[in-house]
Amino acid sequence: MHDQVRRIAGRLYDGVLSPQDWYDGLAACGSALGAGNFHHLTVDVQQGVVAESLASLNDPKALETYANHFAMIDERFPVAMRLGEGQVMLDHEHFSERHMSRSAVYVDCLAPQGMKYTMGLKVRVQGSVQQYVGFMRQADQAHFTEDDRQLALQLLPDMVRATGLRTAARELAQQAQWGLAALDALPQSVLVVDAQLRIGYCNPAAERLLAGTEALAQRHGSLRCLDGAAQAQLQLHVAKACGWHGPGCAGVQALAGQRRRLTLTVLPLKASHAAAAAWQAPAALVLVADPASPGGLSSRAVEQMLGLSPAEARLALLLAAGKTVKEFAAAEGVSWHTARTHLKNAMRKTACHRQLELVGLLQSLRAG
Incomplete structure (x- = not known):
């Protein structure tokens, strides 16, 4: 039995990062306990909602019906809620055969799926969020026994720990997803590099900037300056x-190209977040800005954010950089009247009543 528990525990730990292994681990638990089906539920008891549902039953409609109609009237839940983390509930010890024969949950939900007796395990409590795993036997099987309970108690320590690790990994993945989505949406060019200038992250704005300038580029996965002296200076800042030369410190560097002048701001980004391991080296955050546009805003980004046409976006950027409508007309090779029309359209689309308001709107989009 010890080898069986160890094999199941190993599969559950593999499931911390692998949905299929987590499913297989719970299925292995059910098989060892003589159960035909399992149901892993994450419930916010304060909000009264099922946050996550994973079941071996291959009937999405039945699972949705349970989550929407039966979960919050399930008489097994009040019993399970009184359990402590890592404890077991056998339903036949709390509900008689007569009760089960009249219960909506047992008659209208479990019976149509060929299920009856339940063993419930509370595997995690985190504030108002509680996680349970229910193992259900087929209707023609006997109820769970004391021997089954003892086996479950042997499985529970690893199940509880693996559930906690899986929850933490999922929360971290969600936070990372939100963070990357926010960085991807920024109009400013943002890169993360290690001490050797290897790029770990490059947001879309930075990708567009690197593709449009010759002074700074991505070469074989690393950030590179065309000018050797500039490269040496960037390497020193990073x-x-x-922290190679003491506590991490910031640096600013101007980079001149044939078509545009860039400003690079290098900031310490130490690996001190919740998921960082002791062996992880600190990194640097590199912000690349074009002083000719506020906050490094690109014309394309302004178009997308404010709903402007390309010409209107270019005009708005020039005005925010201190240029005039006449200068825009000269640069674009259009008449002053056409430039004024672009300005009026841009102000209408952004609900600005004065040119100064439009300039202020563009400046508000610059990086803090």
Whole structure:
């Protein structure tokens, strides 16, 4: 039995990062306990909602019906809620055969799926969120026994720990997803590099900027300056930010190209977040800005954010950079009247009544 428990525990730990292994681990638990089906539920008892549902039953409609109609009237839940983390409930010890024969949950939900007796395990409590795993036997099977309970109690310590690790990994993945989505949406160019200038992250704005300038580029996965002296200076700034020469410190560098002048700001980004391991090296955050546009805003980004046409976006950026409508007309090779029409359209689309308001709107989009 010890080897069986160890094999199941190993599969559950594999399931911390692998949905299929988690499913297989719970299925292995059910098989060891003589159960035909399992149901892993995450419930916010304060909100009264099922946050996650994973079941071996291959009937999405039945699972949806349970979550929407039966979960919050399930008489097994009040019993399970009184359990402590890592404890077991056998339903036949709480409900008589007569009760089961008249219960909506047992008659209208479990019976149509060929299920009856339940063993319930509370595997995690985190504030108002509680996680349970229910193992159900087929209707023609006997109820769970004391031997089954003892086996479940042997499985529970690893099940509880694996559930906690899985929950933490999922929360971290969600936070990372939100963070990356926010960085991807920024109009500013943002990169994360290690001490050797290897790029770990590059948001879409930075990708567009690197593709449109010759002074700074991505070469074989690393950030590279065309000018050798500029490259050496960038390497020094990044090394300082990564703490190679003492505590991490920031640096600013101007980079001149044939078509545009860039400003690079290098900031320390130490690996001190919740998921960081001791062996992880600190990194540097590199912000690349074009002083000719506020906050490094691109024309395309302004178009998307404010709903402007390309010409209107270019005009708005020039005005925010201190240029005039006449200068825009000259640069674009259009008449002053056409430029004024672009300005009026841009102000209408952004609900600005004065040119100064439009300039202020563009400046409000610059990086803090």
